[in-house]
Amino acid sequence: MSLLEVSQLTVDVQGIPVVSDVRFAISAGERLGLIGESGSGKTITALAIMGLLPEGLRARGSVVLDGTELLSLSERRLSAVRGSRIAMVFQEPMTALDPLMRVGTQITDAIRIHERVGRRAARDRMLQLMPRVGFSNPREQSRRFPHQLSGGQRQRIVIAIAIACGPALILADEPTTALDVTVQAQVLALLQDLVQDQGSALLLISHDLAVVSSVCQRIVVMYGGRVVESASTPELLTRPRHPYTQALLHTSRGIGGNGDTPAGHLPTIPGSVPELGRFPSGCVFRGRCDREQDRCLEAPPTTGSDHLVACWFPLTSPSDPTAAVTTGGVGA
Amino acid sequence: MTAAGAIQGSDPILQMLAVTRRYGTRSNPVVALSQVSMEVRPQDRLGVVGESGSGKSTLARLLLILEDPDEGEVRFQGRSMSGKSRSELAELRRAVQIVFQDPFSSLDPRLRVGDSIAEPLRSLGIQGDHRSRVQELLDAVGLPAGSARMYPHQFSGGQRQRVAIARALASQPRVLVADEAVSALDVSVRAQVLNLLARLVERFGLTLVFISHDMAVVRHICTRVVVLYRGQVVEQGQVEQVFRDPQHPYTQALISSVPTLGGRIVAPPTFDWESPSS
Numbered sequence: 255m256s257l258l259e260v261s262q263l264t265v266d267v268q269g270i271p272v273v274s275d276v277r278f279a280i281s282a283g284e285r286l287g288l289i290g291e292s293g294s295g296k297t298i299t300a301l302a303i304m305g306l307l308p309e310g311l312r313a314r315g316s317v318v319l320d321g322t323e324l325l326s327l328s329e330r331r332l333s334a335v336r337g338s339r340i341a342m343v344f345q346e347p348m349t350a351l352d353p354l355m356r357v358g359t360q361i362t363d364a365i366r367i368h369e370r371v372g373r374r375a376a377r378d379r380m381l382q383l384m385p386r387v388g389f390s391n392p393r394e395q396s397r398r399f400p401h402q403l404s405g406g407q408r409q410r411i412v413i414a415i416a417i418a419c420g421p422a423l424i425l426a427d428e429p430t431t432a433l434d435v436t437v438q439a440q441v442l443a444l445l446q447d448l449v450q451d452q453g454s455a456l457l458l459i460s461h462d463l464a465v466v467s468s469v470c471q472r473i474v475v476m477y478g479g480r481v482v483e484s485a486s487t488p489e490l491l492t493r494p495r496h497p498y499t500q501a502l503l504h505t506s507r508g509i510g511g512n513g514d515t516p517a518g519h520l521p522t523i524p525g526s527v528p529e530l531g532r533f534p535s536g537c538v539f540r541g542r543c544d545r546e547q548d549r550c551l552e553a554p555p556t557t558g559s560d561h562l563v564a565c566w567f568p569l570t571s572p573s574d575p576t577a578a579v580t581t582g583g584v585g586a
Numbered sequence: 587m588t589a590a591g592a593i594q595g596s597d598p599i600l601q602m603l604a605v606t607r608r609y610g611t612r613s614n615p616v617v618a619l620s621q622v623s624m625e626v627r628p629q630d631r632l633g634v635v636g637e638s639g640s641g642k643s644t645l646a647r648l649l650l651i652l653e654d655p656d657e658g659e660v661r662f663q664g665r666s667m668s669g670k671s672r673s674e675l676a677e678l679r680r681a682v683q684i685v686f687q688d689p690f691s692s693l694d695p696r697l698r699v700g701d702s703i704a705e706p707l708r709s710l711g712i713q714g715d716h717r718s719r720v721q722e723l724l725d726a727v728g729l730p731a732g733s734a735r736m737y738p739h740q741f742s743g744g745q746r747q748r749v750a751i752a753r754a755l756a757s758q759p760r761v762l763v764a765d766e767a768v769s770a771l772d773v774s775v776r777a778q779v780l781n782l783l784a785r786l787v788e789r790f791g792l793t794l795v796f797i798s799h800d801m802a803v804v805r806h807i808c809t810r811v812v813v814l815y816r817g818q819v820v821e822q823g824q825v826e827q828v829f830r831d832p833q834h835p836y837t838q839a840l841i842s843s844v845p846t847l848g849g850r851i852v853a854p855p856t857f858d859w860e861s862p863s864s
Contacts, residue, residue, distance in 0.1 A: 291772040405638075434637035435799065436854050439843035443853035461773060464845035491848045505777045506847055510802040517631070517807045518784030523774035526742040542774075 262315035270531035287466030290476035341416035347408035358396025406437035478538030598625035605658035633804035636814030683754035687766035700734025723752040744775035
C-alpha cells in the first residue's frame with residue numbers, strides 16, 4: 255500500500271488550471287523525484303499536498319496519506335500532520351527560519367510543538383540531531399542565529415527541523431537550487447542518508463534532472479500542469495517514452511557530456527515554455543513537439559502500468575533510435 | 587600557460603596583473619579579489635568558474651573597467667587602464683560588452699526593444715543607420731523584424747536574453763562577457779541560447795568570457811577555464827585538461843560535485859564547507 259496517494263489533483267487559478275489531474279503514489283521509504291520547468295505546476299502540487307496553497311486557490315481531487323484524506327482535513331488537524339507526518343524543506347532556508355531566534359531553539363520548538371516532551375528533553379534531542387546534519391560542535395553552533403550561518407548550514411538546520419519528529423514523508427522543493435554546487439552535493443548526500451536511515455519517504459521536487467536522477471528511485475515528469483510521464487529512474491533515462499522527456503534528456507546529455515557535443519550544436523527543444531494559462535489545449539506539449547499530429551488536439555490518455563506516459567504517439571523502445579542513448583559516461 | 591603554443595603571436599586583448607580589489611571599510615576590508623593575474627586572448631572562449639563569493643562578478647566589473655583595482659592593473663590591448671578618463675575609455679567601451687543574468691534588470695522596461703538595442707550606438711557615438719543596424723542585430727539573434735517595436739515584457743525569458751545579446755553586439759565588440767547569461771533560463775530554453783552564443787562567437791570572430799557557476803555549461807562552451815576560489819585563481823588551463831585532471835583540491839571538489847544523469851551524489855571532502863563566510 256502506498257504511503258501517499260495523489261489522484262486527480264487539480265488546482266485552478268482564476269479558472270485557469272495550473273495543475274490538472276495529477277496522479278502519483280509514493281511507497282514508504284521510497285525516494286520519488288518530481289521534475290519540471292517553470293509553469294510545470296510542480297510547486298503548486300507540493301503546496302496542495304501540504305495544504306499550503308496561497309489564498310484563493312483550492313485543490314480538488316484527492317491526497318491520501320496513510321489512509322487519511324488530507325484535502326478535506328481541517329486546518330487544525332492538518333497542522334498536526336505537517337511537521338510530524340510530513341515535513342518540508344524549501345528552496346530558501348532564510349524564509350523557513352526565524353531570523354530572531356537561535357537555530358537550536360528553533361529545532362527544540364519544532365519538537366515541542368508536535369510531541370509532549372519537556373524543554374530539557376527536547377534540547378537533548380536537538381543536541382543529538384545537530385551532529386547528524388553535520389554540525390560537529392552543537393553546543394556552540396546551536397546558539398547561533400540564522401544570519402551567522404552559511405546558506406548550506408541554514409539548509410541543514412531546516413533539514414534537522416524536518417527530520418526532528420521522524421516524519422513518514424519529507425517533501426523537498428528545490429532544496430539545493432540556491433546553494434553552490436559543492437554545498438549542494440553535501441546537502442543532497444545528507445538528505446539521502448537521513449531518509450534512508452530513518453526510513454522516511456522523500457518527494458524531491460526540482461528542475462534539475464541530474465539532481466533528481468541521482469537521488470531518486472522513481473521520477474515523475476510534469477509539463478504544463480500535467481504528469482506527462484513517470485517511470486523508474488533507470489527506465490526513464492534509458493527508455494523515455496514522452497517526446498518532452500526525451501528532449502530534456504538529449505539537452506541535458508549535450509550540456510553535461512564529456513565536451514563531445516561541439517559548441518553551438520546542442521540538441522534543443524523548439525519554442526519556449528508558455529506562460530501560465532497559455533499552454534495549448536489538447537496535449538500540453540503541442541507546438542514544441544516533433545511527433546505532433548492532428549490527434550494531439552485532443553488531450554492524450556495516460557497509458558501503461560509501471561511506466562506511465564500521456565502521449566498519443568509515444569516513443570517505442572527499444573528499436574527507437576533514441577533508445578540507443580546510454581546513461582554511461584555522462585559528465586564523468 | 588600550456589596553451590601558449592596554440593595561439594602564438596596573439597597578444598592579449600585584456601589582461602589582469604596581480605589585481606586586488608577590496609570592498610568594505612578601511613578598518614574592516616573584504617577582499618573580493620586577491621592578486622589575480624589572468625589574460626583574455628583573441629578568439630578565446632574563456633570560462634571563469636567559481637561559487638558565490640568567489641569574486642567572479644568583481645572580475646567582470648574590473649575587466650569592463652566599471653571599477654578600478656586597489657592594487658595591480660588591468661590592461662586593454664597592452665595599455666594600462668588605470669586612471670583613464672571617460673573619453674580614453676571609449677575604445678574599450680565599444681570593444682568589450684556584457685550580457686547579464688537577468689535581462690529584466692538590464693533592459694529598460696519602458697523602452698521599445700529596438701531603442702534598447704540602439705542605445706549603445708547612441709551613447710558611444712557610433713554613426714550610421716541605426717534602424718537598419720537594429721534589424722541586422724535582431725536577425726542575427728533569431729528574433730523577427732517586428733520585435734523592434736515591442737517591449738521587454740512581451741518576450742519570454744529566452745527571447746529577452748536574445749535582445750540583451752543583440753544590444754551587446756550593437757557596437758561590434760571584440761569581446762563579449764557573459765555573466766551567468768543562461769543561468770536563469772529553463773533547461774529547454776538554455777540550450778537554444780547557448781547554441782546562439784556559440785554561433786555568434788564563431789560568426790563574428792568574438793572573444794568570449796563566460797562567467798558561470800555551472801561547470802557543465804562551461805565545459806561545453808569554453809576552451810579555457812579560470813577557477814576562482816575566495817578571490818584567488820586556484821587553477822587555470824585548457825578546459826578538457828582541467829576537467830579530466832584537476833590539480834587543485836578545490837577544483838577537484840567542484841568537478842566531483844556536479845550531479846550527472848543517473849549518477850551518484852558524492853559529497854566532496856569537507857572543503858571549508860563549515861565556514862559561514864563561504
